[in-house]
Amino acid sequence: MAVIEVRHLRYFRAVAEDLHFGRAAERLRIAQPALSRQIQNLERELGVVLLARTQRSVALTPAGALFLERTQRILDELIKCVADARRVQAGEYGHLTVGFIHSSTYGLLPAILERFRHLYPEVELELHEMTVADQIGALPRRQIDVGLLRPPVGDPEIKVQTILEERFLLAVPSKHALAAERVISLQRLARESFILFSRQQSPLFHSRILSMCERVGFVPHVVQHATQIHTIVGLVGAGMGIALVPETASNLRISSVNFLEIAESPQPVEIALAWRMDKETPALRSFRQVATLVAQKMKMT
Amino acid sequence: MAVIEVRHLRYFRAVAEDLHFGRAAERLRIAQPALSRQIQNLERELGVVLLARTQRSVALTPAGALFLERTQRILDELIKCVADARRVQAGEYGHLTVGFIHSSTYGLLPAILERFRHLYPEVELELHEMTVADQIGALPRRQIDVGLLRPPVGDPEIKVQTILEERFLLAVPSKHALAAERVISLQRLARESFILFSRQQSPLFHSRILSMCERVGFVPHVVQHATQIHTIVGLVGAGMGIALVPETASNLRISSVNFLEIAESPQPVEIALAWRMDKETPALRSFRQVATLVAQKMKMT
DNA sequence: CCGATTGATGCTGGAGCGGTATGGCCGTGA
DNA sequence: TCACGGCCATACCGCTCCAGCATCAATCGG
Structure with missing residues (x-):
C-alpha cells in the first residue's frame, strides 16, 4: 500500500465507533477478515497502533482517538465538498457579478433579484450599477459576469439576449x-x-x-x-x-x-442580458433563466 | 468505482494545478492515460465536469475550482492528521493531568516541568496540587493520569515507581x-x-x-x-x-x-510516580521518562 | 473443561489500476 | 496547403490487491 485511502478512513471509523470488527464489517457490507486486514494495513502505513485489541475487546489508543476525530472531520468535508461541487454544476451555488443600468432599478432588477434569491439563495450576487458602455468594457475584463443593458453591444465575443421590449x-x-x-x-x-x-x-x-x-x-x-x-x-x-x-x-x-x-x-427600446460566450457558468445560466422568465411575466402585465 | 478515493483527489489536484495531463502524470509518476481515466472516473462518480478540456487546453470549471480548493484542504488535513497521530504515539502530543503533593513544588516539580515543556512543548499539562490520599482516589476515577506522591499506595491496579529518595x-x-x-x-x-x-x-x-x-x-x-x-x-x-x-x-x-x-x-522517604496500569499512554510514558531523569540528576547534586 | 465469541491468517478469484500502443483533433510552420 | 507535433482519449493487457471463504487461536463463561 502506497498511501492511505478514503477506504481506510471509512473502515477505521466504523470499527472505532462500534469497537467491534464483526459488527463494523457488517455495517460496511464486507467480511470481517477483509476489515481486519485493512485496519492492519492502515496501522502499518501510519506506523501507529490505533486500536488496542485483546482477543475479547477492542479499544481506542490515544492516537486512535485523535485519528478518529480527524477522520470524521475529513470524511464529513469530503461529503460536503462533493455535494457543493454538484450544486455549483446545478447553478445553485456560486458567485455572480452583475452589472446593470440605472433604469432597471425601477422594476426589472428588483423583480429578478427577488425571484433569483428565492430560487438560488446560495448564489452570491455582487451588483454594480454601470452605464451600458462601462458594462461592455467590464465584460471582457471579467469585472462582471453578466450585464443588464440596452443593446446594441457589437462585440462578437459577447452574447446578447433581449429579454424585454419597452414602448x-x-x-x-x-x-x-x-x-x-x-x-x-x-x-x-x-x-x-x-x-x-x-x-x-x-x-x-x-x-x-x-x-x-x-x-x-x-x-x-x-x-x-x-x-x-x-x-x-x-x-x-x-x-x-x-x-x-x-x-x-x-x-x-x-x-x-x-x-x-x-x-x-x-x-420600442430593448433591455438585454449580455455575457461572455466562453464563460457560461452554471450560476450564470440560472440567472439568465430567471431574468428571462421574470421579464416575460412583466410583459404580460 | 464505488466511492471517491484519496487517489482521485491527489490526481485531480495535480491536473488542476498544472492544467496539463501529461505533466501532471509525470509529477505523479504514472502514465498519462491512467491519469485521464482516473479523472474521468472521478467526474463520472461526482456527476460533475471538473475540467473543461479542448484538444489543446485544460481549464477548471467553476465546480472544478471549488472542488480543487476543498480537495487541497482535505489533503492537507489528512497529512496533518497522520503526522499528529504519529506524534501522539511518540508521546510528543496530547494531554496529561498530573497530581502532585505540595512539597514537590519546592524543587522536583518545577525541574520536571521545565524539562518536559522543553522536550514536549505540545503535550498539554493540567496540574492539580493534591494530597497523597486524594491522588490515590483520583487515579482510578481518571481525574488524574499520573500522580507525584509519597508511597505507599497499595492498590494493585496502580503502578508505582520511586524516582527520588530524600534523607x-x-x-x-x-x-x-x-x-x-x-x-x-x-x-x-x-x-x-x-x-x-x-x-x-x-x-x-x-x-x-x-x-x-x-x-x-x-x-x-x-x-x-x-x-x-x-x-x-x-x-x-x-x-x-x-x-x-x-x-x-x-x-x-x-x-x-x-x-x-x-x-x-x-x-529516607521516597517520592514516586503513580499511574493506572491499564492506561499507559504515550504522553504518560514521556512524562515518566522525563521525571525519572530529572530526579536522577537531582540525586547527583 | 468445553463451547461460544471474536479477531487473525491462508488461500483464491476477480475488479480495477496502471502500462504500452494508438487514434483523433487541432494548431503551427515551411 | 500539407505535414508534423502536441495533447487528450481509447483499446487492450498484465498484475496488484481487495474481498470472500474457511479456518485457526485465544479468551471468557458456565
Whole structure:
C-alpha cells in the first residue's frame, strides 16, 4: 500500500465507533477478515497502533482517538465538498457579478433579484450599477459576469439576449391640458416644451426620440436635458415640460405625472442580458433563466 | 468505482494545478492515460465536469475550482492528521493531568516541568496540587493520569515507581547552639523543642519521625504541629524550635535556618510516580521518562 | 473443561489500476 | 496547403490487491 485511502478512513471509523470488527464489517457490507486486514494495513502505513485489541475487546489508543476525530472531520468535508461541487454544476451555488443600468432599478432588477434569491439563495450576487458602455468594457475584463443593458453591444465575443421590449410613453404633468387623454399622437406635441435625454450620457434614447419627432415632422423644443429617467420624470412632475420616456418610468408612480400611450407606437427600446460566450457558468445560466422568465411575466402585465 | 478515493483527489489536484495531463502524470509518476481515466472516473462518480478540456487546453470549471480548493484542504488535513497521530504515539502530543503533593513544588516539580515543556512543548499539562490520599482516589476515577506522591499506595491496579529518595535533615534556627554543626546525632535532641508534622495531614512523616526518636530512646517534646514543610521551616526560622524535615526543605533557602545532616542516617522517604496500569499512554510514558531523569540528576547534586 | 465469541491468517478469484500502443483533433510552420 | 507535433482519449493487457471463504487461536463463561 502506497498511501492511505478514503477506504481506510471509512473502515477505521466504523470499527472505532462500534469497537467491534464483526459488527463494523457488517455495517460496511464486507467480511470481517477483509476489515481486519485493512485496519492492519492502515496501522502499518501510519506506523501507529490505533486500536488496542485483546482477543475479547477492542479499544481506542490515544492516537486512535485523535485519528478518529480527524477522520470524521475529513470524511464529513469530503461529503460536503462533493455535494457543493454538484450544486455549483446545478447553478445553485456560486458567485455572480452583475452589472446593470440605472433604469432597471425601477422594476426589472428588483423583480429578478427577488425571484433569483428565492430560487438560488446560495448564489452570491455582487451588483454594480454601470452605464451600458462601462458594462461592455467590464465584460471582457471579467469585472462582471453578466450585464443588464440596452443593446446594441457589437462585440462578437459577447452574447446578447433581449429579454424585454419597452414602448415609449409620454409623460405629462397632471395639470397639463393633455393629461386627460389616454392615447396621443406625436404630431400634437410639436409646440410643447420637451425635457430630453442628454446626447452624451444617453445617446440611444436621445437619437430615438429625435428621429421619432422627425418622422412626424418637427424638431422638439428642448427646455432641459437630463440623463436619468427619474430626473426627467421629476422635472415633468414639476411642470417644466413633457417628455418621452420608456414605460419603465411608470413604475416610479409619481402622482403629479400622467403617462399617455403614443398613437404611432414607435419602435420600442430593448433591455438585454449580455455575457461572455466562453464563460457560461452554471450560476450564470440560472440567472439568465430567471431574468428571462421574470421579464416575460412583466410583459404580460 | 464505488466511492471517491484519496487517489482521485491527489490526481485531480495535480491536473488542476498544472492544467496539463501529461505533466501532471509525470509529477505523479504514472502514465498519462491512467491519469485521464482516473479523472474521468472521478467526474463520472461526482456527476460533475471538473475540467473543461479542448484538444489543446485544460481549464477548471467553476465546480472544478471549488472542488480543487476543498480537495487541497482535505489533503492537507489528512497529512496533518497522520503526522499528529504519529506524534501522539511518540508521546510528543496530547494531554496529561498530573497530581502532585505540595512539597514537590519546592524543587522536583518545577525541574520536571521545565524539562518536559522543553522536550514536549505540545503535550498539554493540567496540574492539580493534591494530597497523597486524594491522588490515590483520583487515579482510578481518571481525574488524574499520573500522580507525584509519597508511597505507599497499595492498590494493585496502580503502578508505582520511586524516582527520588530524600534523607531527613534537621532544621535549626541560625542562632541555635547546634547551628554551627554539620552532622548531628539524634540522641542530642532529646531535650529540644520540636515542631512536628501533624498526624492527620502528614501521617507518614509524623510516624517516621516519632519512630526515629523512639529508636534512640526519647519521645520528642512537641511545641507545635504543622502540615506543610514550608510552614514548619518558617516556624524554625522564627526560633520556635527545631524540626526533622525531608531534604527538599533545603531548597526553600531561608537564611535564618540551618540544615544539619543526621548521624544515624535514618530511612529516607521516597517520592514516586503513580499511574493506572491499564492506561499507559504515550504522553504518560514521556512524562515518566522525563521525571525519572530529572530526579536522577537531582540525586547527583 | 468445553463451547461460544471474536479477531487473525491462508488461500483464491476477480475488479480495477496502471502500462504500452494508438487514434483523433487541432494548431503551427515551411 | 500539407505535414508534423502536441495533447487528450481509447483499446487492450498484465498484475496488484481487495474481498470472500474457511479456518485457526485465544479468551471468557458456565
